[in-house]
Amino acid sequence: MTEHAIIPIVENPPVTFTQAEIGWTPWLQPLPEEELTERHLKGLVEAGRAKSPYFRLLVRDPEVLEARTKTDKDIFYNTRSGLPRAERELAATAASRYNGCIFCASVHSRFASHHSKRTEDVQKLLDEGVGTDLGERWNAIVAASVALTATPPAFGEEHISRLSAGGLDELEIADIIHGAAFFNWANRLMLSLGEPTPAN
Amino acid sequence: MTTRSPDIIDLLAGITAGSALDRTRAQRPETREQAQNSYLALFQPADFGDVSAAERHAIASFVAGLHRQPDIFEFYSSPFEDSDTDRWLIEVIKAEIGAGRATGPYGNYPDGPLNGENEAGPLYQVSRSSREVLGRKLSAALEHAHLLVFHLRDASPQALQALLDAGWTTNGVVTLSQLVSFVAFQIRVITGLGLLSTATKRATA
Numbered sequence: 001m002t003e004h005a006i007i008p009i010v011e012n013p014p015v016t017f018t019q020a021e022i023g024w025t026p027w028l029q030p031l032p033e034e035e036l037t038e039r040h041l042k043g044l045v046e047a048g049r050a051k052s053p054y055f056r057l058l059v060r061d062p063e064v065l066e067a068r069t070k071t072d073k074d075i076f077y078n079t080r081s082g083l084p085r086a087e088r089e090l091a092a093t094a095a096s097r098y099n100g101c102i103f104c105a106s107v108h109s110r111f112a113s114h115h116s117k118r119t120e121d122v123q124k125l126l127d128e129g130v131g132t133d134l135g136e137r138w139n140a141i142v143a144a145s146v147a148l149t150a151t152p153p154a155f156g157e158e159h160i161s162r163l164s165a166g167g168l169d170e171l172e173i174a175d176i177i178h179g180a181a182f183f184n185w186a187n188r189l190m191l192s193l194g195e196p197t198p199a200n
Numbered sequence: 201m202t203t204r205s206p207d208i209i210d211l212l213a214g215i216t217a218g219s220a221l222d223r224t225r226a227q228r229p230e231t232r233e234q235a236q237n238s239y240l241a242l243f244q245p246a247d248f249g250d251v252s253a254a255e256r257h258a259i260a261s262f263v264a265g266l267h268r269q270p271d272i273f274e275f276y277s278s279p280f281e282d283s284d285t286d287r288w289l290i291e292v293i294k295a296e297i298g299a300g301r302a303t304g305p306y307g308n309y310p311d312g313p314l315n316g317e318n319e320a321g322p323l324y325q326v327s328r329s330s331r332e333v334l335g336r337k338l339s340a341a342l343e344h345a346h347l348l349v350f351h352l353r354d355a356s357p358q359a360l361q362a363l364l365d366a367g368w369t370t371n372g373v374v375t376l377s378q379l380v381s382f383v384a385f386q387i388r389v390i391t392g393l394g395l396l397s398t399a400t401k402r403a404t405a
Contacts, residue, residue: 002364002365003364003369003370004361004364005357005358005360005361005364006357007357007358008357013310015309015310015311015312015313015314016312016313016314017314027356027357027360028360028370028373028374029370057374058374058378060370060371060374060375061241061249061371061374061375061378063241063245063246064238064241064242064375064378064382065378066237066241067234067235067237067238067240067241068234068238068378068382070230070234070237071230071231071234071235071238073230074228074230074231074234075228075231078228078230078231081227082227082228098305099305099352099353100305100307100309100314100317100352100353101352101353102310129317148388148391148392149305149388150303150304150305151266151267151302151303151304151305151349151350151384152266152267152268152269152303153267153387153388153391153392155388155391155392155395156395157395157398157399160395160396160399161399164399170220170221170224170396170400171224171227171228173396174221174224174225174228174392174393174396177388177389177392177393177396178228178231178389180388180392181385181386181388181389181392182385184381184384184385184388185381185382185384185385186381187352188348188352188377188380188381188384189377189378189381191352191353191355192347192348192352192355192359192360192377193360193374193377
């Protein structure tokens with residue numbers, strides 16, 4: 001039997017990049033909360049994620065979701081060493097802006113603003129795009145993230161030299177690479193499995 | 201006896217034990233382990249569910265080829281190389297990679313002020329002759345993979361319906377989406393860390 005995609009009717013969908021807290025609605029049926037087994041709950045990593053239609057959809061492949069979630073958390077939250085959180089979020093925002101994921105860009109631009117206190121600069125990136133001028137250190141991070149996001153990747157030694165010149169060490173550069181690369185995973189899921197809905 | 205798979209990112213980025221980048225990666229043990237676990241969950245799962253091993257490798261090879269990464273293409277297509285029955289798939293996928301070649305990201309934004317940033321690009325379809333040998337299900341997967349690789353912002357519920365109509369289940373579409381997206385991530389980590397490794401070796405030489 002053929003299963004069916006959901007074609008939601010979204011009124012006033014977000015059509016620009018924003019830092020507002022917008023929503024997301026799936027195009028495929030998430031698992032119902034009451035049908036989640038131990039295996040699914042393990043895949044969700046955090047029990048609270050059972051409330052999210054996005055995670056209840058991805059949990060249809062629980063082992064992949066579990067590994068992906070743990071990769072995500074370490075890339076962004078493990079800040080005992082390496083790049084400050086704000087700049088990891090900047091890499092995520094730049095990749096999402098370039099790929100065109102309005103939902104991912106909203107979440108991660110908000111985090112970038114929160115951790116950097118540079119809300120206006122972050123908004124400039126959303127409004128003007130990845131070519132905007134945010135000062136050399138941020139420009140170098142955005143340029144590297146964008147080059148890595150291009151298909152095929154256009155990331156080259158010049159991006160590494162520019163980041164080094166900006167004072168980033170090898171671990172910090174590796175953090176940029178992971179942050180931007182991870183959003184090439186996240187953007188593809190968010191953009192292809194559902195769509196953004198307006199802020200409440 | 202089970203053999204533990206080598207770390208695929210280290211393997212394909214050319215990171216050797218004890219190198220500077222190996223020590224850097226060691227500072228992110230969870231990222232390293234979970235990126236590998238993601239690979240294992242997609243390519244060596246306990247249960248292949250609705251997506252066969254051959255389908256997974258064919259799609260990953262196609263994604264690597266579209267990214268113009270010959271080493272990663274070879275890595276994912278190697279099981280076909282050793283197979284008497286599936287060897288033909290490599291040539292078919294290579295032909296489709298050639299036909300699907302593009303530069304991304306491109307595509308359209310939802311109607312509104314961002315339409316000024318819309319960028320045109322090719323819509324790929326599996327050739328008739330390849331479709332005959334690949335079948336409907338795998339052909340639909342390659343077409344969807346091309347969309348996700350190059351013009352993800354053109355994705356739509358209709359694109360998912362096309363997969364369902366071609367015989368994919370909802371669970372299968374989730375696995376397929378994760379697979380294409382994971383390989384897009386893995387390729388970028390390999391490309392980035394590979395270059396970083398070269399740059400570091402040069403700086404310390």
